[in-house]
Amino acid sequence: MKKEIIIRLNKTFEESAYIQNGVEYWMARDIQRLLDYTEWRNFLLVVDKAKIACMKSGQAIADHFVGVNKMVQLANSRDAMLN
DSSP, X not given: OOHHHHHHXXXXXXXXXXXXXXXXXXXXXXXXXXXXXXXXXXXXXHHXXXXXXXXXXXXXXXXXXXXXXXXXXXXXXXXXXXX
């Protein structure tokens, strides 16, 4: 892989990080798009492999992977009928 591509990908990855209470983290859905996975189910297999690698290296999975659900704004049924 060309050095310029690696530098660009690294910059994009770092720019997609979130910071909360001094802790840097990434959302799986963001990484999914960065790595060009179009379907969540395919990317979820990659996440599962990463968890296995984490465990095999002696790391606690819970220290590196946290389940998070984003809230989605839904229109109420009255608004949906008006549109």
